Amino acid sequence: MTIRTAFKSMSVAELTRKLASAETASLLLALVEMTGDTAPLDRWGKWIQGPTPINAEFPTAEAEEIRAQVADLLIERGAQTERLSEDSERFRALTAAATDRVIPDAEKPLVLKEMGLLDEAFVDWSAVRPDRADQFPVVIIGAGMSGIATAIHLERMGIPFVVLDKNDEVGGTWLVNTYPGCGVDIASHYFSFSFAPKSDWSRYYAKQPEILAYLKDIVRTFGIGEKIEFRTTVQSVSYEEATQEWVLEIRTGDGPARTMRAKVVVSGVGALSTPSVPELPGRGEFRGKVCHSAEWDPTIDVTGKKVVLVGNGASANQIGPAIAPDVERLTVLQRSPQWVNGVTGYLDSVPEDEKWVLSNIPAYERWFRVRTMLSMNDVMRPAATVDKNWDGPEGTINEANEKLRERLIGYMRSELGERQDLLDQMVPDFPPMMKRMLRDNGWCRMFRRPTVELVTGAASRFTENGIVDEHGREHEADIIIFATGFTAARMLSSYEVVGRDGVSIRDVWGEEDPRAYLGLTVTGFPNLFILYGPNTNIGVGGSIFFQAEAQSTCIARLIRDMIERGASSAEVRQDVFEDYNRRLDQEMETLIWSLPVGTTWYRNSKGRVTANMPWTSADYWNMTRSTSLDDFVVRYHDDERGTAHADDIYRELDSDVARTH
Structure with a gap:
């Protein structure tokens, strides 16, 4: 962020004009932070x-008066401010005024974190860096946002590591998803690391190129690029008990397979990395082009072409409106309807003056981000919580859900305009929040075009000239695009994972029933950590950057503690693992995704929710903050020292290490 300090050189009129583009509530909060006066x-x-x-x-x-006071303050003394602290009267007053609800004390540290004012953003050594850190190499698989966050921690701490990525560049999902219209459905100013916020987004909801550019810039800023091996695939990771190390079989490009060893493996491949493509007969007969949204063919030109879009989820919702103006004809095959939500400013660009304010007044940028967070985190939770005594209309689960349903139907009706004949086909019979809520990119409005057709029915087979739906109707196509999602329930599917005693992750999880402690680690797999693992997806509103920070910080802290305590491995205790998943299942039963209605990628084929977490964002963050080696069985390489639980460790450590805790 570039801070402009020469406010004195600006006229009051010029400064006031720029401030006019700012959000008044955040500007008021910034004024109070900068002056210290809560009046x-x-x-x-x-x-x-x-x-x-x-x-x-x-x-x-x-x-106008708020803007005038801010302008006078900036010209008089600049944008300086005293650092906020959790126990200050100023901070308490500001958090009380920031939104329409009382922020619980347990969430206030989270506000400071998102403002970049909490010292926990990074993990530091308890004292000096131990020499044994040199003998604790870590392999991170995947250079997406979670892998990048983990690498930043390790780089700062001087722990040896390497990042392996199958692609040519960093970015993960934001590198490989390049389909037309690809973007984020979380507000941009909350969609970045809290320790490296981006204030100059060009849109309130950014598109893929800008998000990818941000991730590349983060890699450069924190100097981790030289630790990434690109075009490298991992074929297997196996735990070797004799050395308490992981052995990885990897391959770079077309080169030979080779072996790599690590004390710790961190999987950052995520849950949404393996495309789900229906296996339809006749694929070889079709003479046109076919691609999945996550494997976009850059040579495709839809201009003047007949296009069939299979699917109507989040990716289709972005692709359809992006290509509809250019095609000869667009046919959408809809297996089941989706709820579509209109969002104010979703397609808007950020005015240059507001970008200037965000970049030059740090207090404003902080409160704008915090208010954005508060408008996102768990905002839809009331509508997703099942009321067991609810006796409302079919397709609803509580009063908030019913009101949401009515609002969504009203919005879809207004967007369809003269195409009200499509409303019954587009309104789902399941409650809102059962599936991922779609931010409207102009999806409903798209069907007003005479060149766009909605077909209710799944694809069944290819033909030479197109595709046939389940009702037997053929749809002619030059290009067929599958926007059919990912095999989310089959996590860690891109390479083989074999843990202690030769047990594979598939032996434990089966094909699609993954479980983990905090979504991060599994009993029987020492020193293996999973980013964006089971039950860590946010289904009620929030940012995946937030999850990446919580998880990577937790992992870095555990690695630090192992090194400082002289441990060789840590494996989550069975009782801790089971207790966590028992509580998770109990909490999940209160939420809409557990209901046996509709279909959603949040659940596996048996009906268990494997993707979403039932916790609030604040609760999950606090869980990851509080977990420690007390939750793990800790082992040492020296066989004579045997196996110890973490609460027995201190008696076994050298006194100088023990004193640092």
């Missing part, structure tokens, strides 16, 4: 009635 909150805080701009509409005169 403006008593005067104007009543206009903040929610975490989004539409929930904080200030009268014109009040908004």
